[in-house]
Amino acid sequence: MGEPDLPDFYNDLDRSLRAAWSLLACGVKDRKAPAHTPVLATNGDSGPRVRTVVLRACDPETRRLRFHTDRRSHKVAEIAADPAGAVHVYDPKQKVQLRLDCQLSVHIGDELAQEAWAATRDFSRVCYQVMQGPGEAVSDPREVPFSADDSKDGWDHFAVISALVTRIEWLYLAAHGHRRAEFLWQEGDWHGRWLVP
Ligand SMILES: Cc1cc2nc3c(=O)[nH]c(=O)nc-3n(C[C@H](O)[C@H](O)[C@H](O)COP(=O)(O)O)c2cc1C
Structure with missing residues (x-):
């Protein structure tokens, strides 16, 4: 009796970390992947606030995720008051849950926002014209007014949320035994350790 088919990251912290970033990166490209629509949590006046957002970019090198939003949305004011946030993804096919602690920042009218806006399509811009x-x-x-002025293409309301990941919690579900690990960003590197699942 050999070992059941287990992924190469099963007992390997470095590979688990790489698999976590790879799952996020797939979420940017694959619209059907659960990581395409993670949950973003912020701190509101009266407690935690969660909502689904589209993951627009992911860069493991800089530890940053990017989301787009309307600058008038509640989350933008919440982030201004408290930049601590969290991101959650569960991928049932991969049987992986990711819980990320992040420092959030909002970009309005700057270079990052301009680059992101240039890459948006007309139909995505419409929702910023409300x-x-x-x-x-x-x-x-039925009577929510949208701007009739063609020069108001939504740019004025567009904002980028950038999430700098400071901690990753990895949970892999397996009949053979679950695997849970945390990775903390400290002194310029990720430091991982196993946790009881
Ligand atoms: C599948 C899905 C994708 C969404 N993507 C975004 C998004 O990328 N950006 C965004 O601001 N809201 C998005 N929303 C709407 C948010 O979940 C939320 O309702 C809205 O942003 C208002 O949140 P707030 O009041 O906490 O700011 C999405 C909702 C769903 C269901």
């Missing part, structure tokens, strides 16, 4: 801010009350959902 005249009232996201989350404002409306009396009739």
Whole structure:
């Protein structure tokens, strides 16, 4: 009786870390991957706030993830008040959960926002042309006004959220025994250790 088919990262911290970043990177390219739509958590006035967002970019070298949003959305004010955030992904096919601690920053009108805006398509720009801010009350959902002015293409409302990852918690579910690890960014490198699942 040999070992059941286990992934190469099963008992290997470095490979688990690489697999975590690879899962995130796939989420940028593959619209069907669960990592394409992670949950982003911020701290609101009265407690934690969570919402689904599209993962637009992921760079393991700089430890940064990128999301796009409307600068008038509640999350932007929450990040300004408290930059601590978290990101959650569960990929049921891979049987991997990732919990990331992040420092969040908002970019409005700067070079990063300009680059990101240049890469957006017209249909994605439409949602930034809504005249009232996201989350404002409306009396009739059929009458949410969008800008009729062609020069207002949504750029004024566009914001990039950049997440600098400071801790990664990895959980791999396996019948043979789960594997849980944490990776902390300290003194310029990732330091991993196994945890009881
Ligand atoms: C599949 C999916 C993808 C979403 N992608 C984004 C996104 O990329 N950016 C965004 O601001 N909101 C996105 N939303 C909407 C947010 O979940 C949320 O409702 C909205 O941003 C308001 O959040 P806030 O009031 O906490 O700022 C998405 C929702 C879903 C269901």
